[in-house]
Amino acid sequence: MQLVIKNLTKTYKNGVKALDDINIEIGAGMFGLLGPNGAGKSTLMRTIATLQSPDSGSITFGDIDVLNDKMALRKLLGYLPQSFGVYPKLSAEALLDYFATLKGISSKTEREAIVKEVLEITNLYDVRKKHVAGYSGGMKQRFGIAQLLLNNPKLIIVDEPTAGLDPAERHRFLNVLREVGTNCTVIFSTHIVDDVKELCKEMAILNGGRILQHSTPAQATQELEGKIWTKIIERDELEANEAMYNILSSNYNQDNTLNIRVYSDEQPSSDFKRANAQLDDVYFIALKGDIENPVV
Numbered sequence: 001m002q003l004v005i006k007n008l009t010k011t012y013k014n015g016v017k018a019l020d021d022i023n024i025e026i027g028a029g030m031f032g033l034l035g036p037n038g039a040g041k042s043t044l045m046r047t048i049a050t051l052q053s054p055d056s057g058s059i060t061f062g063d064i065d066v067l068n069d070k071m072a073l074r075k076l077l078g079y080l081p082q083s084f085g086v087y088p089k090l091s092a093e094a095l096l097d098y099f100a101t102l103k104g105i106s107s108k109t110e111r112e113a114i115v116k117e118v119l120e121i122t123n124l125y126d127v128r129k130k131h132v133a134g135y136s137g138g139m140k141q142r143f144g145i146a147q148l149l150l151n152n153p154k155l156i157i158v159d160e161p162t163a164g165l166d167p168a169e170r171h172r173f174l175n176v177l178r179e180v181g182t183n184c185t186v187i188f189s190t191h192i193v194d195d196v197k198e199l200c201k202e203m204a205i206l207n208g209g210r211i212l213q214h215s216t217p218a219q220a221t222q223e224l225e226g227k228i229w230t231k232i233i234e235r236d237e238l239e240a241n242e243a244m245y246n247i248l249s250s251n252y253n254q255d256n257t258l259n260i261r262v263y264s265d266e267q268p269s270s271d272f273k274r275a276n277a278q279l280d281d282v283y284f285i286a287l288k289g290d291i292e293n294p295v296v
């Protein structure tokens with residue numbers, strides 16, 4: 001089912017325009033919403049999840065008019081907010097059984113079957129008897145996914161789920177999401193470019209409440225091929241290089257020199273080497289363009 005968002009706007013009472021005429025269509029599979037802090041990602045996700053209202057615009061999911069028929073959307077929705085609150089001292093299995101009851105699954109046999117299934121999908125089956133309160137951050141996030149899978153959602157929204165996870169936990173979490181995303185629409189927000197690179201079929205870059213780019217990660221990097229250049233410089237040469245070139249990023253090498261990446265149609269000078277375009281370059285170019293050419 002297609003999620004179609006048209007002319008969505010939201011200005012908070014303090015004057016912050018968090019959504020500025022958002023138009024986007026999102027199909028089945030993993031969709032990555034990439035943007036820095038304050039870009040409007042959570043506002044957009046909460047609005048799609050029917051937890052807050054926009055000032056104007058429309059959202060449809062298949063035949064459902066989301067803003068006017070919130071209950072219909074909620075039946076198909078699985079939502080994992082940025083922070084999922086405090087957990088009681090109950091085992092994962094018991095807590096999922098409780099949530100399944102709340103979601104209206106009255107047959108004990110059915111509940112047992114679905115609880116077992118979601119524990120397996122999220123790789124928590126072996127630790128199902130442990131208290132969720134004692135789980136690590138990554139396990140808690142996977143538990144968040146387990147609970148939202150109980151009603152077999154068709155639209156899953158997860159808001160910055162990898163923030164604060166260590167690399168191993170992040171990897172495990174992304175694997176779970178990858179599996180879940182094979183048979184429904186998953187919208188997943190992050191400010192980590194690698195999350196999108198590893199996981200998403202499609203992506204959008206959001207900043208200042210606007211969609212700056214909507215494409216596939218492969219297309220976006222493909223468009224930059226031949227336009228990314230690198231050079232190693234000394235630390236004290238950075239300012240001079242910044243004045244001359246469109247520097248996207250600079251990283252320290254072991255010997256304290258800097259590796260700069262520059263965006264240019266032509267070789268900026270003979271000491272630059274061509275580099276393969278990366279998704280980070282796409283992200284930095286989109287954000288830089290936005291800062292240099294703000295919409296007023």
Ligand SMILES: Nc1ncnc2c1ncn2[C@@H]1O[C@H](COP(=O)(O)OP(=O)(O)OP(=O)(O)O)[C@@H](O)[C@H]1O
Nearest residue numbers: 012014016018035036037038039040041042043044
């Ligand atoms: N309830 C609110 N009242 C006023 N301003 C708000 C409110 N919620 C968010 N904002 C502002 O709206 C803008 C977008 O916030 P939002 O939380 O949607 O961004 P985000 O991309 O999710 O960022 P983060 O990663 O920091 O959560 C920010 O400038 C934020 O300060």
